[in-house]
Amino acid sequence: MLHTIATATEKDSVIKFKKDVLDGLQSSPKELQPKYFYDDLGTELFREIMKLPEYYLTDCELDIFRHKTQELSKLITQDNDRFDLIELGAGDGFKSRHLLDYLVHNNSNFTYIPIDISKSALTYLTESLNAQLPRLNIQGFQGDYMEMLPKACKGTNRRKVVLFLGANIGNMEVSQAGEFCRKVQSILYPKDRLLIGFDLKKDPKKVLAAYNDQSGITSKFNLNLLERINRELGANFLMDQFEHYPVYDPITGACRSYLVSLKQQQVYIGESQVNFQKNEVIQMEISQKYDLNGIRDLAATTGFKTLGMIMDSNEWFVDAIWEKMG
Ligand SMILES: C[S@@+](CC[C@H](N)C(=O)[O-])C[C@H]1O[C@@H](n2cnc3c(N)ncnc32)[C@H](O)[C@@H]1O
Incomplete structure (x- = not known):
């Protein structure tokens, strides 16, 4: 059942979007924040x-959620207590x-609280879950998850389990990932848990191909952010003057996607002018790959105890389950 959807006002969102875009494009190197990829x-x-076929990440984590559901459930539930599952x-x-289905069918006592910046994603999610699992108690929050997490946690004293899947943590630099974990840790109480999906270092060709698919969808996905800026902020980016360019460094584990300006050009975002040199890049997204020791260190240095690490059958991806230290 869907209770409420809390939404940031649209006007505030546009003002923030414009500020973030201009700050990013006026910095050196130029960058855009990946959270803005997700308009409809x-x-x-x-x-x-x-x-x-190249994007192995979803299949790997799906393998874990489909085939190791019981293990996941054991690591997040505790003595049949009532808890909030915040995603x-x-x-x-x-x-x-798959986990929700397992928990509902095993009579776990919990409320599912999905948070997403995309209204359409949240609407689709709640409607499809209502149809699939009518007994599931859902309370969705629309907005930036770091702004919404304290709101979602407020007002109940139930234990919290926070899910952060899809290697979304890889969209942060390693130092930012540390800050993120520390921030989440400060919002949670001792014994609350955090389940994070990490993509692991592997064959560099395999990694790079996931961000450079043959059908060009990843390129469209990146260029769509420029189109979104045109649509919502009155800008005049020309799509055929920018090209998608991903690179992977197997030593640091950083896979970065750029848009390269194919010529010297000026772009207007409303009244503000942004200049591009030929071959200047906009950093669009980092997708950081980890190793198991790095993940354990991240937990230990941000105030969490590792309860378990569950890998897919290829050992390409891991879901780590941590508990806030008291
Ligand atoms: C890469 S998808 C992953 C979806 C899902 N977690 C999975 O693993 O399949 C990222 C999702 O996070 C949402 N998102 C990205 N940045 C966000 C932010 N800062 N706050 C809230 N939602 C965000 C997007 O709208 C999108 O639905």
Whole structure:
């Protein structure tokens, strides 16, 4: 059942979007924040990316959520207590619904609280879950998950379990991932848990191909953010003057996607002018790959105890389950 959807006002969102875009494009190197990929079209394109043969990440985590559901459930539940299952950036819940299904059918006493910046993703998620699992108690929050998490936690004294799937943590630099974990830790209480999906270092060709698919959907997904800026902020980016360019560094584990300006050009965002040199890049997204020791260190240095690490059958991806230290 869907109770409420809390929404940031649309006007505030546009003002913030414009400020973030201008700050990013006036910095050096230029960058855009990946959370803005997900307007309606971006959400749709990301669903297509998840089905691409090159994009192994979804299949790996799906393998865990489908085939190791009982292990996951054991690591997040505790003595049949009532808890809140909060999912950050839930998307279409493609993987988490396997866990939700298991929990509902095993009579776990919990409320599912998905948080997503995309209204269309949240609407699709709640409607499809209502149909699939009518007994599931859902309370969705629309907005940035770091703004919404304290609101979602407020007002109940139930234990919290926070899900952060899809290697979304990889969209942060390693130092930012540390800050993120510390921030979540400060919002939670001792014994609350955090389940994070990490993509692991592997064959560099395999990694790079996931961000450079042959059908060009990832390129469309990146360019859609420029189109979104045109649509929502009155800008005049020309799509054929920018090209998608991903690179992977197997030593640091950082896979970065750029849009390269194919010529010297000026772009207007409303009244503000942004200049591009030929071959200047906009950093669009980092997708950081980890190793198991790095993940254990991240837990230990941000105030969490590792309860378990569950890997897919290829050992390409891991869901780590942590508990806040008291
Ligand atoms: C890569 S998808 C992953 C979806 C899902 N977690 C999964 O693993 O399949 C990222 C989702 O997070 C949402 N998202 C991205 N940045 C966000 C933010 N800062 N706050 C809230 N939602 C965000 C997007 O709208 C999108 O639905």
